[in-house]
Amino acid sequence: MFSLEGQKALVVGIANKHSIAYGCARALKAQGADLAITWLNEKAEVYVRPLAEELSADIMAPLDVAEPDELEALFETITQRWGKLDTLLHSIAFAPKPDLHGRVVDCSADGFSLAMDVSVHSFLRMIRLAEPLMPDGGCCLSVSFFGSSRVVRHYNMMGPVKAALESSVRYAAAELGEKGIRVHALSPGPLKTRAASGIDHFDELLSAASDRAPTHQLATIEDVGAMAAFLASPEARNLTGGVHDIDGGFSITA
Incomplete structure (x- = not known):
């Protein structure tokens, strides 16, 4: 239905083959x-690296956004190698245990x-560096x-952090819309990922989500990837500022 041929996409946040970012990278x-x-x-x-090689990634590099200058060095490589960037996917979050x-x-x-720095401000820094590469x-x-937006037991401080991320998405979308740069948040329901394993009683949340969702199915990284690829496509050029639920309808239930 749509093509991303010729597009250049940066994917940040793959930890293993179960990562949301990997599902998005595969779809892109x-x-x-x-x-x-x-x-x-x-x-x-x-x-x-084996996953990046499997996907024939043009650029493969380490990136710790908490380390000074690593992000700038990555974007310098992108500038020299590609000279442009069409899609940026930021799928990283962190909080001390x-x-x-x-x-x-x-x-x-x-x-x-x-x-806040790793989970939110790093996204804003990436957008700022990507902006000149998206003329x-x-x-x-x-x-x-x-x-x-709702209290989820054991999610704790990541709730306010993700609220800040979603607000940042809206403001960035408003600021960059006239340049044709769209900004979105993908919001899947509970997924079995390495990052989620750090949340207490996460298996209980998975079970509750499956029971309550109208489809009675948890989202998959492939589901998230399909949405990411569509939003990156020319067909989605007039969509921006959205928080897109990908959760089998769980978010509409009481």
């Missing part, structure tokens, strides 16, 4: 996009600041969760 590649894929560090490279597993009102200032427009995507 299947529609014809060329990929740049990153991994967090040497430990993660063992798992991510003591803060994540405690009450929101008890989280430390340092922990909250770090969670003809583009699409910037991040990944959220419905705990941003």
Whole structure:
């Protein structure tokens, strides 16, 4: 129905073959996009590089957004190699375990600041670096969760952090819309990913989501990837600022 032939896409956040970012990378590649894929560090490279090679990624590089200058170095490589960027997918989040597993009102200032920097501000920094590489427009995507707008047991401080991410999406979409740069958040329901495993009692949340969703099915990384590929396509050029639920209807239930 649509093609991404000739597009260049940066995918940040693959940890393994179960990652949402990997599902998105596969979908973007299947529609014809060329990929740049990153991994967090040497430990993660063992798992991510084979996936990047499987997808014939043009650019493969480490990226820790908490390390000074690594993000700028990545975008310099993209500028030199491609000279443009059409799609940016940001699928990273972090919170220190003591803060994540405690009450929101008890989280430390340092922990909250770090969670906001890695999970939210890094997306804004990426958009700012991508902007000059998108003279003809583009699409910037991040990944959220419905705990941003409702209290989800054990999601704790990541709720306010994802709320900030979704607000940032709306403001960035408003600021960049006249340039044809669209900004969205993908919001799948509970998924079995490495990141989700850090949340207490996550198996209970998976079971509840499956029971309550009208389809009685959990979303898959392929579902999220299909939405990402569509939003990156020319057919979605007049859509921006959305938080897109991909959860079998779970988000509409009481």
